[in-house]
Amino acid sequence: MDLPRTVTLVMTSHLPLVDVAHSAAERMGEFADLEEDEALNLALAVREAVINAVLHGNRNDPDRKVRVDIRCSERTVRATVRDEGSGFSPEETPDPTAEENLMRSSGRGILMMRAFVDDVRFRRTSRGMEVTLIKNRPALARTGSADGQALR
Amino acid sequence: MDLPRTVTLVMTSHLPLVDVAHSAAERMGEFADLEEDEALNLALAVREAVINAVLHGNRNDPDRKVRVDIRCSERTVRATVRDEGSGFSPEETPDPTAEENLMRSSGRGILMMRAFVDDVRFRRTSRGMEVTLIKNRPALARTGSADGQALR
Amino acid sequence: MDKRCVERSKTEEQTLKATVRQIGQVSVLDLSGRITIGEGDLVLREAVTELLDGGNMSILLNLKSVKYMDSAGIGELVACYKKAKEKKGSVKLLNPGGKVYDLLVLTKLEEVFETFREESEALASF
Amino acid sequence: MDKRCVERSKTEEQTLKATVRQIGQVSVLDLSGRITIGEGDLVLREAVTELLDGGNMSILLNLKSVKYMDSAGIGELVACYKKAKEKKGSVKLLNPGGKVYDLLVLTKLEEVFETFREESEALASF
Numbered sequence: 001m002d003l004p005r006t007v008t009l010v011m012t013s014h015l016p017l018v019d020v021a022h023s024a025a026e027r028m029g030e031f032a033d034l035e036e037d038e039a040l041n042l043a044l045a046v047r048e049a050v051i052n053a054v055l056h057g058n059r060n061d062p063d064r065k066v067r068v069d070i071r072c073s074e075r076t077v078r079a080t081v082r083d084e085g086s087g088f089s090p091e092e093t094p095d096p097t098a099e100e101n102l103m104r105s106s107g108r109g110i111l112m113m114r115a116f117v118d119d120v121r122f123r124r125t126s127r128g129m130e131v132t133l134i135k136n137r138p139a140l141a142r143t144g145s146a147d148g149q150a151l152r
Numbered sequence: 153m154d155l156p157r158t159v160t161l162v163m164t165s166h167l168p169l170v171d172v173a174h175s176a177a178e179r180m181g182e183f184a185d186l187e188e189d190e191a192l193n194l195a196l197a198v199r200e201a202v203i204n205a206v207l208h209g210n211r212n213d214p215d216r217k218v219r220v221d222i223r224c225s226e227r228t229v230r231a232t233v234r235d236e237g238s239g240f241s242p243e244e245t246p247d248p249t250a251e252e253n254l255m256r257s258s259g260r261g262i263l264m265m266r267a268f269v270d271d272v273r274f275r276r277t278s279r280g281m282e283v284t285l286i287k288n289r290p291a292l293a294r295t296g297s298a299d300g301q302a303l304r
Numbered sequence: 305m306d307k308r309c310v311e312r313s314k315t316e317e318q319t320l321k322a323t324v325r326q327i328g329q330v331s332v333l334d335l336s337g338r339i340t341i342g343e344g345d346l347v348l349r350e351a352v353t354e355l356l357d358g359g360n361m362s363i364l365l366n367l368k369s370v371k372y373m374d375s376a377g378i379g380e381l382v383a384c385y386k387k388a389k390e391k392k393g394s395v396k397l398l399n400p401g402g403k404v405y406d407l408l409v410l411t412k413l414e415e416v417f418e419t420f421r422e423e424s425e426a427l428a429s430f
Numbered sequence: 431m432d433k434r435c436v437e438r439s440k441t442e443e444q445t446l447k448a449t450v451r452q453i454g455q456v457s458v459l460d461l462s463g464r465i466t467i468g469e470g471d472l473v474l475r476e477a478v479t480e481l482l483d484g485g486n487m488s489i490l491l492n493l494k495s496v497k498y499m500d501s502a503g504i505g506e507l508v509a510c511y512k513k514a515k516e517k518k519g520s521v522k523l524l525n526p527g528g529k530v531y532d533l534l535v536l537t538k539l540e541e542v543f544e545t546f547r548e549e550s551e552a553l554a555s556f
């Protein structure tokens with residue numbers, strides 16, 4: 001089978017460009033045979049990671065880039081979002097579902113990422129933060145039937 | 153003003169991924185303040201160039217990449233599509249509107265690119281073909297009023 | 305905020321549309337599209353602020369046609385709720401669809417918002 | 431061609447939908463969506479081939495709800511035209527919208543295809 005398929009996206013730190021990453025992730029999800037709703041979930045997780053990369057990581061600095069690698073392999077489709085910021089420790093972020101945080105108007109992005117994909121991994125590198133979002137592909141897609149679609 | 157904004161997209165040579173480039177171009181067109189229809193035209197031109205890069209340039213070889221750089225500057229939004237093929241001479245391609253070619257089921261991509269954007273430039277490099285599609289931004293967008301949108 | 309930009313920057317299906325129906329003392333805000341950062345959230349904020357500034361303190365957000373929200377969108381819902389409360393008004397929710405409802409549950413905000421399935425019930429509750 | 435894949439691979443609004451209305455001897459194929467490479471073109475090809483194979487030789491493609499085509503889409507239109515002609519049938523066009531019409535003009539294919547604005551006129555022409 002004709003895998004992996006990859007798309008890499010490098011964008012300047014402009015918030016409206018998050019939609020480019022959103023669309024790219026949604027389409028890769030569809031090509032990976034995710035259900036329409038699950039492809040949207042992948043896109044929403046990527047959206048949250050890219051928003052954070054632009055706002056918190058790169059602090060809207062137009063000279064800093066956000067890089068998104070989306071890869072469809074046999075069993076998974078995964079997106080890695082990298083920024084050029086100083087990183088953070090996800091375990092130290094406040095729980096947005098705690099009583100005292102419920103009325104905050106932000107702080108729910110990571111919660112949403114975790115809900116929308118099967119696995120979320122954070123890594124701090126020398127260049128910045130790296131967030132990997134992993135979605136399992138449906139079993140059906142991994143057997144013969146997806147072959148026809150691989151090269152259309 | 154907060155320019156240029158750029159998105160770079162690198163993808164494996166899989167035809168269905170053309171939609172990722174299409175969406176990216178359409179959104180960049182919108183962010184560049186093109187009318188909705190003109191943003192679609194830009195996307196359609198990029199679509200044709202990417203199809204050619206995948207099919208004719210990279211000949212569907214999954215190890216070869218297609219690279220699309222989309223850049224929104226003060227006066228233009230431009231997309232450059234690069235493949236890793238052996239290139240071609242556009243002036244030698246048959247005119248699809250000539251009587252004897254009208255009934256062919258292919259050969260209209262370059263004609264469409266030229267119709268959908270303001271300028272098309274072809275360049276053969278040592279690494280492959282390079283097609284640049286340029287669309288002028290509306291005058292309105294270049295004066296003060298677009299500022300608000302630049303960083304939302 | 306420059307409304308023109310917000311509205312022009314997205315393809316038709318995606319821009320959040322907000323229209324008000326005044327039913328007795330209640331302002332029903334019919335929303336359709338998506339509530340996302342830099343666009344839908346701003347449209348929502350503007351619409352609710354306008355209502356509150358105009359003295360309309362009972363606001364029902366009809367979410368039936370909202371396809372999805374991101375964290376900024378749900379954050380804006382909370383911001384609207386708080387803004388109304390400060391002015392002794394209230395913001396309630398009508399008919400959140402599958403994806404939006406799941407998000408309210410995930411974030412535990414269904415415990416905060418009064419949420420209704422029937423418009424008549426919602427109207428009667430103010 | 432695996433139809434399931436073609437239909438699943440795109441979001442709802444974009445997949446080309448093709449439905450047939452048989453009016454007398456004429457098969458009207460109502461198309462909606464986009465006709466693009468690897469999806470819409472395949473849907474169109476399959477639909478027209480099925481009609482021809484079933485002995486339906488008078489085919490009217492209703493393009494009213496086709497938003498756009500790429501070069502593969504317009505190429506498929508030509509291929510359908512030729513396939514019908516070989517079998518002594520014909521493919522005509524109804525109501526191409528702005529973008530599709532412009533493309534027919536650009537490619538000089540409006541000189542090839544008989545094109546109608548009124549369905550009744552189109553039906554009478556076969």
Ligand SMILES: Nc1ncnc2c1ncn2[C@@H]1O[C@H](COP(=O)(O)OP(=O)(O)O)[C@@H](O)[C@H]1O
Pocket residue numbers: 048052053056057058083085086087088093106107108109110111129375
């Ligand atoms: N890429 C990043 N770089 C630096 N800090 C980050 C990054 N992503 C998230 N954070 C930190 O984690 C916090 C929680 O993030 P999140 O749950 O997405 O909520 P929000 O972005 O709304 O605050 C952020 O407020 C920020 O302090």
Ligand SMILES: Nc1ncnc2c1ncn2[C@@H]1O[C@H](COP(=O)(O)OP(=O)(O)O)[C@@H](O)[C@H]1O
Pocket residue numbers: 200204205208209210235237238239240245258259260261262263281501
């Ligand atoms: N990137 C490319 N690399 C090599 N050859 C190309 C490339 N793009 C176009 N061509 C050549 O130019 C011809 C005309 O292209 P086009 O007008 O897009 O029509 P079509 O792709 O349908 O043949 C192609 O058939 C091909 O021979």
